[in-house]
Amino acid sequence: DRSEKSSTIVTTNLPFSKWTDLFENTTMVAALIDRLTFRSHILDMNGDSYRLRSTLQDRL
Numbered sequence: 001d002r003s004e005k006s007s008t009i010v011t012t013n014l015p016f017s018k019w020t021d022l023f024e025n026t027t028m029v030a031a032l033i034d035r036l037t038f039r040s041h042i043l044d045m046n047g048d049s050y051r052l053r054s055t056l057q058d059r060l
Contacts (some may be wrong), residue, residue, distance in 0.1 A: 013053050
């Protein structure tokens, strides 16, 4: 059992509110989010894409 013994990183471009669009079972989604967010650090990164900005600068 890895619970509270090891780190897990999950990345997604969907906010939690959209996970039910991806997974049909809303009860399962709620349980998954509950488990993933327990004692977690959530980084909500909104803003311009660094890669896009870098690509556009390289073209100049």
